[in-house]
Amino acid sequence: KPETSESKCDVLIVGAGPAGLMLATWMAHCGINARIVDKRGTKIFSGQADGLQMRSLEVLDSFGIADRVWKEANHLIEMCMWNPGEDGKIRRSDRVPDMPDGISRFYQIVLHQGRIERFFLDNIKKYSKDTLHVERGVLPESLDISENLCGDHSADNYPLTVKLRHLTDEEATPAQSTSSTIQDGLFRSNMVEDDTDDLIRRSKEKQGTTEIIKAKYMVGCDGAHSWTRRQLGFQLEGEPTDFIWGVLDIIPITDFPDIRSRCAIHSASSGSMMVIPRENKLVRLYIQLTEIKPDASGRADRSKITPSTIISAAQKIIAPYNLTYEYCDWWTAYQIGQRVGTNFDYKSRVFLAGDAVHTHSPKAGQGMNVSMQDAFNLGWKLGLVVKGITQPSILQTYQTERRKVAQDLIDFDHRFSRLFSGRPAKDVLDETGVNMTEFKEAFLKGNLFASGLSVDYGASQLVAKDKTAEAQVAQITKNEDLSVIKLGMRFPSHQVLNQADGRPWQFQTRLKSDGRFRLIIFAGNVLSPTQSALLNSFAAKLASSSFLAKYIYSTIDVLTCHSAPRTAVDLLRDFPEVLHPFDPKLGWDYESVYVDDVSYHQGFGDAYVKYGVDKEKGCVVVTRPDQYVGYVGELDPDKGWEGVEGYFKGVFVGK
Ligand code: FAD
Incomplete structure (x- = not known):
């Protein structure tokens, strides 16, 4: 039994x-x-x-x-594009940075x-x-x-x-x-x-x-x-396609000059190949297998595909350069769907x-x-x-947020695969071929999508995005690029300094994945008496909120970043206790208040400008536990505070 x-x-x-x-x-x-x-x-x-x-x-x-x-x-630092020249032989037509600069610290x-x-x-x-x-x-x-x-x-x-x-x-x-002894x-x-x-x-x-x-x-x-x-x-x-690809992870032996750069190689008539240089001298080759076609049922016969069929396809694409290997780490084949x-x-x-x-x-x-x-x-x-x-209804945002990303991914992949797998156009009159300028543009545009940074979640219980909020945010944050704080997008990273010890930090690293929301108070110029009064009144509301009392610190981490000169400001004198709480056993919290100022050794982050936040007036931002921005409002004890409390009332359990 x-x-x-x-x-x-x-x-x-x-x-x-x-x-x-x-x-x-x-x-x-x-x-x-x-x-x-x-x-x-x-x-x-x-x-x-x-x-x-x-x-x-x-x-x-x-x-x-x-x-x-x-x-x-x-x-991966550089991307090289190789295309057929007038003589039909491949040559390097472009060298571009693998990813645009300044949009992430990675x-x-x-x-x-x-x-x-x-x-x-x-x-x-x-x-x-x-x-x-x-x-x-x-x-x-x-x-x-x-x-x-x-x-x-x-x-x-x-x-x-x-x-x-x-x-x-x-x-x-x-x-x-059974066709090879190498891991597949x-x-x-x-x-x-x-x-x-x-x-x-x-x-x-x-x-x-x-x-x-x-x-x-x-x-x-x-x-x-x-x-x-x-x-x-x-x-x-969706649909399967007719494109069959082989993948080889090898240590290449070759005279091809760009083997340690990421390359897209389009040959005149033998298909195309992607070169991805890897760790431990390995290089991954993604190779289109033009000689293997799906049958009437739409499936290709995989028994015809082995590491040697894949490398010989690669050799035709990369000719007149030589390419062989002694060591193959892994291989596979797949049909794009x-x-x-x-x-x-x-x-x-x-x-x-x-x-x-x-x-x-x-x-x-x-x-x-x-x-x-x-x-x-x-x-x-x-x-x-x-x-x-939190209220169980937040679970519904999983489908609304992620299905759209998946749909965008498929649309992107559809465009990119066609351009990548297609034969290069011989000239402007060659309508069935792929125009290589179009490929390069699609690659550069696609890069931003591929970086994962452009994901923008729509309005929901977790993203307070309505027309009024958007207009308000547009006033608070001015730019359009990915370094700016935007509702529904991930909180970007710029350098700020710890107020207590002057150490530079990438601000995003303070947003750990520990299941907590973050209330980020951009306190602005706290040397101005008006601004300091606004900050104090806002903090007083936070300290006395009966709804948030249960959640503050345990589920809502509070971070502050001001824009006054660091040395003109004092943590204990100028910031209300709720922003850097006192623990009888551990003393003051020195890790919650930051400043946008020049560091001793690592220059100036200029975070307010890059985040798009007004240096005098600041603003208030709520990020979700996954770093996506859920709320942006003004730093004031009335409308701004109501916005923050209202956001959390819509998400947390309780009245
Ligand atoms: P998987 O990684 O497929 O994991 C699913 C797991 O579920 C497996 O461990 C499996 O054993 C287990 N499982 C399946 N059925 C059951 C069951 N009934 N019960 C219990 N367990 C089950 N992605 C990239 O981002 N970059 C790349 O360069 C890239 N290259 C790729 C190259 C190849 C050749 C392939 C095949 C894929 C590549 N991908 C790449 C895609 C990537 O591998 C997948 O998208 C990714 O692994 C998906 O992750 P997953 O956790 O959803 O699924």
Whole structure:
């Protein structure tokens, strides 16, 4: 007779790829009783995604992971474009910076997904005090939803019942291709059938150990073939394309001069290739396999694809330069498909994140990044709802905010893939070919989208964006660029100094992912008596608010940044206590008040100008726990204060 145990958890995560691990990281940082299971016996060790965009690095930094990634990764600085000249031979037509300057303190880097998963696992271990682990070789077999319980988010309600099955080591190990001895990622590629149903069937026959979990919420981070999505009956909408791509991670032996730069190479008639220089002398090649075509059913025969077919396609594209290798770390092949999920959640109880709700080509380096950011958007919301702090209705913003990003991603990928995969135009009359100037422009424009920094969440309970607010914000913040504070967008980073000790900080690094909102008071010129009076009255309202008393500091961190000269101002004399509270055991808080002034060793951040904030009058900003700006208003004890309190009344539980 099979053993079946029963247990309860608040959040069950299915799948431990980048999306699942990001979600588990939030659970660890928020102290939530969560479980995370994955059908595979091990994490991945090589290959798959490798690009980390600027926003992802900012996010990883907020959890304390970015420095490890930054040190180990290869940094992408330059992008070279190679196109056929008049003689039909490829030549370098352009060299541009890989990413525009000044929009983030990071730029794009590459490190394989297995290392990033490693850093997540270490961080989860540390913050969960070793209580949250990925349970590997565990497969959900059934999901039952008590429909009548879904609407009630009270603490003792567990509407989800999931049966988990524990697999043997052999079942949990993905099959590798028989055509080569090198590690391949075909088992995750869309060119291979998913094995989930097969595993459930075979394992049931063996009557292995099963377990019943009662959960409040569940998140399907189970990749492109998502079992969770299928249980909910949701579809991915979109189309496969005819473009088949091979991927090789090799140490190249070549006379091609730009092998250590990111390159887009369009050959005259042998297809195109992307070169991504990687860590440890590796280079990733994304190669279009023009000789392999899908059959009538729309699928290509993957057995015809091996590392040697991929390298010979690459050799034709890069000719007359030579390219071979002695060492290949990993390879795969896939057919580009661009699809978005119809629904991202079921009744705010079961959610889908990452590849489970969007698939697209990997060339723009988006999959891992957008997948992590889905989970980054959802994790804190779940955490605060489970803890009974925020209203459960905030969970609805997950779909409204992330589905739009996924849709934009697919549109972007559609345009970019066509330009990348197409044959270069011979001349202006060649209408079926791709114009290389158009490609370059699309690349430069696409870069901003790809950085992840341009995400702009719409009006909701969490983003106080209405016409009046927008007009007000337009007055307070003046510019249009990404360095300015904008409602619905991530809080940008500029250098400010700690008032107490003069140390320079990137302001965004003060916005840790600890599940807290931030009330950021740009206090303006506090040497002006009028401004100082406004600040004091605003602070008095904050200190005496009976609604916020329960939340201040524990769920709302208060940060202040003024624009008067640092040495003309004194922390204890000029700033009300609520802005730098006193603890009988720990003394004054010296880490909450900052200034926009010249530093001793690292120049001037000029943060007020860059943020677009008036230096005299300042303003008040509320950021959500994921650093997105939810409210911007004036620093005054009447309208400004009502705006802040009103924002929190709309989000937190209580009256
Ligand atoms: P996945 O990484 O697919 O993780 C899903 C997890 O769920 C897996 O661990 C799987 O074992 C588990 N699972 C699946 N089904 C079940 C089940 N029924 N029960 C339990 N567990 C289950 N992205 C980039 O950003 N940059 C790149 O350069 C890039 N290059 C890529 C190159 C290749 C060749 C491929 C294949 C992908 C690439 N991607 C890239 C895409 C990227 O790998 C994915 O978008 C990303 O891994 C998605 O993360 P995820 O967590 O949603 O899903």
